[in-house]
Amino acid sequence: MRRISVLGATGSIGASTLDLIRRDRDQWRIVALTAQSRVEELAALAREFRPEIAVIGDETRLGALREALAGLPIAVAGGGAALIEAAARPAALTIAGIVGCAGLAPTMAAIEQGQTVALANKEALVSAGEVMTAAVARHGATLLPVDSEHNAIFQCLAGNRPADVRWITLTASGGPFRDWPTAALAAATPAEAVRHPNWDMGAKISVDSATMMNKGLELIEAFHLFPVGLDRLRIIVHPQSVVHSMVEFRDGSTLAQLGPSDMRVPIASALAWPARMDTPCAPLDLAAIGELTFRAPDEARFPATRLARQAAEAGGAVPGVLNAANEVAVAAFLAGRIGFTRIATMVEDVLCAYAPPAPGSLDEVMAVDEGARRHADALLEPA
Amino acid sequence: MRRISVLGATGSIGASTLDLIRRDRDQWRIVALTAQSRVEELAALAREFRPEIAVIGDETRLGALREALAGLPIAVAGGGAALIEAAARPAALTIAGIVGCAGLAPTMAAIEQGQTVALANKEALVSAGEVMTAAVARHGATLLPVDSEHNAIFQCLAGNRPADVRWITLTASGGPFRDWPTAALAAATPAEAVRHPNWDMGAKISVDSATMMNKGLELIEAFHLFPVGLDRLRIIVHPQSVVHSMVEFRDGSTLAQLGPSDMRVPIASALAWPARMDTPCAPLDLAAIGELTFRAPDEARFPATRLARQAAEAGGAVPGVLNAANEVAVAAFLAGRIGFTRIATMVEDVLCAYAPPAPGSLDEVMAVDEGARRHADALLEPA
Numbered sequence: 001m002r003r004i005s006v007l008g009a010t011g012s013i014g015a016s017t018l019d020l021i022r023r024d025r026d027q028w029r030i031v032a033l034t035a036q037s038r039v040e041e042l043a044a045l046a047r048e049f050r051p052e053i054a055v056i057g058d059e060t061r062l063g064a065l066r067e068a069l070a071g072l073p074i075a076v077a078g079g080g081a082a083l084i085e086a087a088a089r090p091a092a093l094t095i096a097g098i099v100g101c102a103g104l105a106p107t108m109a110a111i112e113q114g115q116t117v118a119l120a121n122k123e124a125l126v127s128a129g130e131v132m133t134a135a136v137a138r139h140g141a142t143l144l145p146v147d148s149e150h151n152a153i154f155q156c157l158a159g160n161r162p163a164d165v166r167w168i169t170l171t172a173s174g175g176p177f178r179d180w181p182t183a184a185l186a187a188a189t190p191a192e193a194v195r196h197p198n199w200d201m202g203a204k205i206s207v208d209s210a211t212m213m214n215k216g217l218e219l220i221e222a223f224h225l226f227p228v229g230l231d232r233l234r235i236i237v238h239p240q241s242v243v244h245s246m247v248e249f250r251d252g253s254t255l256a257q258l259g260p261s262d263m264r265v266p267i268a269s270a271l272a273w274p275a276r277m278d279t280p281c282a283p284l285d286l287a288a289i290g291e292l293t294f295r296a297p298d299e300a301r302f303p304a305t306r307l308a309r310q311a312a313e314a315g316g317a318v319p320g321v322l323n324a325a326n327e328v329a330v331a332a333f334l335a336g337r338i339g340f341t342r343i344a345t346m347v348e349d350v351l352c353a354y355a356p357p358a359p360g361s362l363d364e365v366m367a368v369d370e371g372a373r374r375h376a377d378a379l380l381e382p383a
Numbered sequence: 384m385r386r387i388s389v390l391g392a393t394g395s396i397g398a399s400t401l402d403l404i405r406r407d408r409d410q411w412r413i414v415a416l417t418a419q420s421r422v423e424e425l426a427a428l429a430r431e432f433r434p435e436i437a438v439i440g441d442e443t444r445l446g447a448l449r450e451a452l453a454g455l456p457i458a459v460a461g462g463g464a465a466l467i468e469a470a471a472r473p474a475a476l477t478i479a480g481i482v483g484c485a486g487l488a489p490t491m492a493a494i495e496q497g498q499t500v501a502l503a504n505k506e507a508l509v510s511a512g513e514v515m516t517a518a519v520a521r522h523g524a525t526l527l528p529v530d531s532e533h534n535a536i537f538q539c540l541a542g543n544r545p546a547d548v549r550w551i552t553l554t555a556s557g558g559p560f561r562d563w564p565t566a567a568l569a570a571a572t573p574a575e576a577v578r579h580p581n582w583d584m585g586a587k588i589s590v591d592s593a594t595m596m597n598k599g600l601e602l603i604e605a606f607h608l609f610p611v612g613l614d615r616l617r618i619i620v621h622p623q624s625v626v627h628s629m630v631e632f633r634d635g636s637t638l639a640q641l642g643p644s645d646m647r648v649p650i651a652s653a654l655a656w657p658a659r660m661d662t663p664c665a666p667l668d669l670a671a672i673g674e675l676t677f678r679a680p681d682e683a684r685f686p687a688t689r690l691a692r693q694a695a696e697a698g699g700a701v702p703g704v705l706n707a708a709n710e711v712a713v714a715a716f717l718a719g720r721i722g723f724t725r726i727a728t729m730v731e732d733v734l735c736a737y738a739p740p741a742p743g744s745l746d747e748v749m750a751v752d753e754g755a756r757r758h759a760d761a762l763l764e765p766a
Contacts, residue, residue, distance in 0.1 A: 035744035155636060159542050164659035166666060236670055246641070251651040252664035253538060254641040258629070268634040277546035283549060286677035294669035309658055 003033040005051075005104050006098030007087055010041040013120040013146060015096050016263045018045060020271055020279065022248075032086035036102065037061060043068035045159030053077060055086045057102065084109045093271070095146070098123050101369050104362050106130055116227040118270035121145040127320035128365040130358065133224050144270040145225055149218050151266035152257035153226060158274070160249060163230045168293070170218055171238040172297065175210040176341075178237060182301050188340040190333060207330045211343050212297065217309025217326075220319045232314055235305055237295045258284055303344045308313040309350065317368045318351065324363040324372035325350035332380050338377045342374035350375045387654075388415040388434075390470055390489050391480030393424040396503040396529060399646045402426060403654055403662065411683040415469035419485065420444060426451035436460060438469045439484065467492045470528050475656070478529075479504045487511055487745050496520040501653035503529040508604040510703035511748040513741065516607050528608055529655040532601050534649035535627035535640035536609060541657070543632065548611045550631040554621040555599055555680065560723075561620060565684050571723040573716060590713045594726050595680065598690025600709075603702045606695045613695055618688055620678045626669070641667055686727045688736065695725050699741030700751045701734065708733035709756035715763050733758045 004021070008014045014035075021028050030049045030346065035042040036057040041140040044068055046054040056065045062078030069076055077086065080102075087094065087109035087221045094117045096103060096111035103121035108128075119125070124132045136143055145151050150171050157165070167286045176195050177185055194206040208214035215235050221235050243264075248258040259265045260281050268279045286292075304326075311322040329343040338346065354375040359365040387404070391397045397418075404411050411633075413432045418425040419440040429437040429452055433477035436458040440450045444619075445461030452459055460469065463468055470477060470492035477500045479486060486504035491511075493500045493520065500707050502508070507515050518527055528534050538550070559578050560571055577589040591597035596620050627649075629639040642648045643664050651662045682689045687709075694705040712729040715721045720730065737758040742748040 055669075156639060159657065160659065169669075236667075243639075248667055249659045250661050251655065251668070252645065252648040252660045252662045253652060253659075254643050255538060256626075256639045256641055256668050258637040258639055259633075259635050262635065265635040269636055273632065274542065276543065276632045276634045276636075278633050279635045283635070284631055285678040286552075286638050289674060290678070292675045293673060293674075295673070296670040 001027060001029045001218070002020065002093060003029045003031050003091045005034075005087065005089065005091040005094045005110070006097065007029070007032070007083070007095060007110070008036075008099065008103065008120075009033040010035040010038040010320065011044050011097050011099060013095065013263065013267065017097065017271070018049065020264055020268055020277070021049070023280070024277060029113055030088050031091045034083055034086055034098070034106070039064045040068070043111065046074050046240075048064050049073065050074065052089065053217065054087050055082045057083050061354050080105070088113065090115075092116060093118060095267075095270075096124065097146075097184050101127065101366055104365065106307075108132065108362055111135045111141045111143075112139050113139050116142040116144060118144045118161050118202035118267070122147075122221065123323065124264050125224045126217050126323045127358070127369055128203055128362060129220065129224040129319060130315065131360065131362060131365060133137075139349065143225065144273055145221070145271050146263075147218065147221065148261075148263065148266050149343065150221060150225055151246040151269055152245055153222065155257045155269060155362035156245070156247035157226065160247070162228045164249050165226075165232055165247060168222060168226055168233050169226060169246040169248070170222060170233070170235050171241065171243050171245050172212060172214060172215040172235050173241045174237040174295075174297075175212060178209050178239065180301075184341050185301060186341045190336070193333070193340065203334055204327070206329055207333060207343070208326070210340070211304045211330075212302040213304035213344070213347075215297075216305040216311075219305065219308050220312045231311065235297050240289065240292050242286075242289060242292055260284065260351050266294060293360060305345070307348055311351070317356045320359065320365060320368045321351055321356070321372040322347055323355055324369045325376045328373050328376035328380070337380060346379055349379055352369050384412045384593055385410060385476060386412045386414050386473040386474045388417075388470065388472065388477045388493070389464070389480065390415070390417050390478060391419075391482065391486065391503075391716075392416040392428050393418040393421040394480050394482060395438060396478065396480035396590065396646065396650065399650050400480065400654070401432065401646055403651055403660070407660060414472050414474040415490070417469055417481070419481070422447045423451070429457055430518045432503065435472065436469050438465045440466055445582070449495065463488070470493060471496065471700045473498075474745065475499060476501060477652075479507065480529075484510065484749055487748065491515065491518060491745060491747065492526045492570070493523070494518045494526075495522050497524050499525040499527060499554075501527045501529050502648070503574050504606065505530075505600055505704075506706065506752075509600050509706045510752055511742070511745060512603065512607040512702060513698065514743065514745060514748060524602060527647075527656055528604070528607065529653050530604065531605060531642075531644075531646065531647050531649050532628040533608055534652055535753045536630060538603065538640045539628070539630035539638035542611065543630070545609065545611045547632050547634075548609075548615055548630055549590045549633050550629075551605060551609055551616050552629045552631070553598060553616070553618050554624065554626050554628050555595060555598040555618050556592060556624045557680075558595060558624055558715065559621040560593050563624060563684075565669060568681070568684060573719065576716070576723065586717055587710070587713055590726070591709070593723070594713075595685040596685045596687035596709050596727070596730075597689065598680075599688040599694075600692050601708060602688065603695045618680050620680050623675050625669075625672060625675055643667065667761070687730070690727065690730055694734070700739045703742065703748060704734055704737055704755040705730055707752045711756050711759035711763070720763060729759065729762055732762055
């Protein structure tokens with residue numbers, strides 16, 4: 001039995017993880033299950049999976065959790081410090097599935113165990129990339145990327161040396177506006193932006209897909225995960241999202257990972273790595289799919305990937321500023337306060353206006369995040 | 384420096400191998416170079432690469448070879464026994480690039496060293512599959528497949544267990560007749576059959592591509608190379624020949640190897656395995672290629688893959704009979720003696736008429752081959 005903690009158990013990564021564990025229950029001993037606020041769902045999962053500890057981030061709901069689990073041999077705790085303590089409990093594998101900056105400190109606590117962390121928190125590598133990868137190296141931890149693109153690259157790289165890599169190519173669906181002319185983009189509505197062709201995602205991520213900022217953020221993550229250098233990372237538009245990413249080696253061989261648009265595939269890869277486990281996903285039927293298409297990205301219409309590449313190159317606080325400014329801009333777009341093309345220009349404006357020093361700790365990462373949000377908010381105020 | 388022998392040095396596999404070695408000359412000590420009959424080319428290669436020994440299969444040309452290499456510190460020999468002795472000289476890696484049944488005994492001698500053999504001789508696994516794989520197991524040798532499809536599968540499988548494989552999918556270009564209706568196939572000419580869309584190949588292999596027997600033979604080879612069971616091997620038509628083959632695992636991940644239609648890529652993979660080496664092949668530009676298409680094979684129009692699968696299932700002498708009968712039938716088609724669709728039915732007729740016991744030695748493999756050719760020839764004679 002392997003000891004596993006699931007941080008963010010009630011989110012989509014947590015749900016997919018527990019769905020797989022449920023199918024192979026005898027293999028796992030659940031250490032910690034955590035959630036931010038969905039106390040009833042967390043209690044139900046705790047009753048089913050019997051973790052050593054269940055933690056609710058929102059301390060005001062601790063009483064409800066305690067009541068729901070009364071009489072069971074499950075420790076119960078609440079609040080930010082308790083999340084970190086739970087993440088620090090010895091576990092061979094931790095699923096770091098808490099979204100946003102709230103996930104940073106628990107993810108760091110898991111890394112400090114020096115074991116394996118399956119990473120699904122974007123901020124860990126975008127906003128805190130240098131701090132986090134330094135901790136991984138210091139504690140001898142192993143990061144397994146859970147994002148479908150990075151998991152694909154991880155699988156393609158297995159057994160190969162970074163020095164043998166000619167290109168790592170992230171595939172991008174191109175989003176719902178990939179065929180729209182520049183002029184139409186300015187008038188794109190939130191409802192149009194959230195209609196993603198291949199994945200069923202939340203509104204924020206859907207808008208990131210429409211601007212291609214999601215691919216820009218993934219480029220920054222890939223830069224930290226795979227030490228081949230930024231000039232060997234590129235993006236290709238692949239509308240069908242069947243090829244999840246590719247690696248070309250110096251001999252001219254390209255390895256690609258393909259699969260269904262189902263997060264259980266990369267999560268299963270992380271759960272069973274370096275072996276494989278069953279998933280209930282249907283086999284890939286390329287004859288039924290028929291065709292896979294590819295085209296170069298258009299950074300004139302979708303400048304977000306260019307901004308992200310510049311941020312990765314600059315390093316320090318810049319990727320965190322990019323990420324925070326983008327979140328504010330996307331929220332403003334979804335609220336009808338700014339147009340679609342303003343998202344990227346607003347991010348660029350914040351990057352020009354706010355250049356704090358490189359953060360050396362998670363507290364400083366959070367301070368950069370807050371500073372960038374303040375600068376972005378200021379741009380939204382009426383003059 | 385690694386010791387390497389190149390059997391079939393003047394053929395296309397040999398030429399590609401030596402082209403790569405030429406670019407990285409200091410890494411290699413050439414043990415043996417062999418050729419069947421092209422004595423001047425062999426002598427030129429020997430002068431350049433300075434092997435320990437140069438061997439010409441056709442003993443009548445030994446004098447010419449001796450003369451061409453006079454005064455050089457290179458041993459010279461000729462004839463079938465000399466080929467086998469050269470293949471038995473200790474080498475860390477042997478490129479088994481001799482075509483046809485003539486390659487069987489030298490390939491076996493290389494396998495018996497218990498080191499690594501990069502296999503490009505089709506008959507070794509089609510006609511002598513059981514004999515050869517038993518020798519590989521007995522002597523602890525490592526087979527590295529050089530064929531682009533099998534090398535692709537080998538790369539995709541690296542680090543994974545056969546038990547975790549859901550599907551191995553061989554890609555097939557479908558050949559020049561992939562879009563022809565059944566009625567037109569009967570009238571297809573040799574000139575039309577040898578116009579292969581993606582690879583520049585000899586006439587025999589081009590016709591095999593047109594009938595899809597090449598893919599059938601590769602299915603038999605894959606059956607011996609990758610012990611996942613025949614029911615996990617399948618074929619998909621992929622006209623662009625960019626994806627060289629794929630492996631789907633039980634978790635729903637599919638790994639694919641892509642690359643240019645250049646044999647130097649899989650040969651480089653074998654030369655440097657488990658590392659990678661540079662090749663002069665241009666990077667893969669999927670945006671320029673634009674689209675990759677896939678469709679199910681049509682065994683009604685192209686029955687060869689069905690015949691090959693049945694032969695692999697039957698085992699013993701049957702795959703060797705299939706291969707020999709196909710060679711006779713293809714030669715008869717190229718000579719204008721039979722129509723295109725008669726190739727497959729003639730193979731099937733020979734399979735029905737001739738069922739020798741399973742060969743237990745290379746001599747018995749050769750006897751099966753000769754017997755099948757006699758049966759096929761008999762079908763060609765006027766009644």
